[in-house]
Amino acid sequence: MANETESPQNPGAQTPAPPSVAQNVESLGQTNPVQAASNVYCLTIIGQIEGHMALPPQNKTTKYEHVIPQLVAVEQNDQVEGLLIVLNTVGGDVEAGLAIAEMVASLSKPTVSLVLGGGHSIGVPIAVSADYSFIAETASMTIHPIRLTGMVIGVPQSFEYLERMQERVTRFVVDHSNISEEKFRELMLNTGEMARDIGTTVVGRDAVRYGLIDDVGGLGEAMKKLSEMIDHSRKKRAPAERVVQ
Template sequence: MTERTKPADTTEENDESGKDGAQQIVDFGSALTKTPHGSVYCMTIIGQIEGHNTAASGAKTTKYEHVLPLLAKLEESDEVNGVLFLLNTVGGDVEAGLAIAELIAGMTKPTVSIVLGGSHSIGVPLAVAARRSFAVPSAAMTIHPVRMSGTVIAAPQTYNYFQRLQDRIVAFVSSHSQITAQKFQALMLKKDDMAADVGSVVYGEEAVSLGIIDQVGGLSDGLQCLYRQIEEAKGKRETS
């Protein structure tokens, strides 16, 4: 009598795949999902953008040394057709945030960003770096001048460095969105919007009307946009 193969083998493989996906969410806050339109990689950028210095114990962070090689891997991967970025960040290290934003902007893969709770400070360049940006109506974005904590050398060169760093941020945001550099700088230096500070806080629909974010929308809107980009990319490859 011939012995039947156990169908449990397939189940075990699916279980292992599910475990790997769940572990990826736990470890990196990311997930790869296969859809009829293509494979979508979802990456979260949350908490504080951690740069060269370790953030305080207990703080939620996005570590740029993890994100940069992962973005390079996604760009080169044949298994990924598009990347969805979910943002809820308080900002953080300016140069680390700009490095991530520049890498996102340089990707040829379809990309969409969605601002959820907030995308403050250096989170603004991250939000506009994708090909298409969305914000939910309740999303908040804080725009303010470059600030640094700790001991600084009180010399003209220090303030010149701050200004040049701020100019880099303004140039990046204005070149990857519909807002002009002059208007974005004016939002940075606004005096009557924040207590004990200068700057502006804008919300979902306001961010769209100002030209910072492309469209008000949530998860389904962002995914539909990403699917359209993926289909367009497939069409270009087929005709070339």
């Protein structure tokens, strides 16, 4: 049979063969990955960040209930020494995005983020949650106020809740980047750039100039920086390990 092989322990038994390239492409969207062991874990945040509500099946999503166990595994696995976060997201659920950002920020291991294509809306806090952040020359980030979907009750309590949610996002971004609160609010409430909305889209070097992202670069620069941070982390751990021994 095409997908079965004979088991060496039991010659008469048939065991499933490793998945073919075609199966990998169909199920995972990738060919056979490189099998070399790595001390860096790559986490991708793509499409729309899905939170408490399931999105339509045709949407490309990042499900936060899938991301959180990966972050826990990164923290617990001694073989993993650093985390690379690659973002190309339009944003999504605010609470789910903040949950991911808070977990990344609390990791004890070095973290580097790389914005490719876009890191919009709630993707901004995730991008700045890493210890060091990069953005590609042509990548963009959209900063705008929080929006509500579905039925909204037009009472003061609704607007107060929205304001508190916005304050959580603003405070996190300001605390984990070099942008000032005044500049971030100015970009967020800009009325002259978007035809149907308020906010600002910053591209590549502008994000660095505002202090939102640390540096312009791609995969090579991100991996080099993460390797340097891992080496520094090893040197810090070495004296403590010698004392314990």
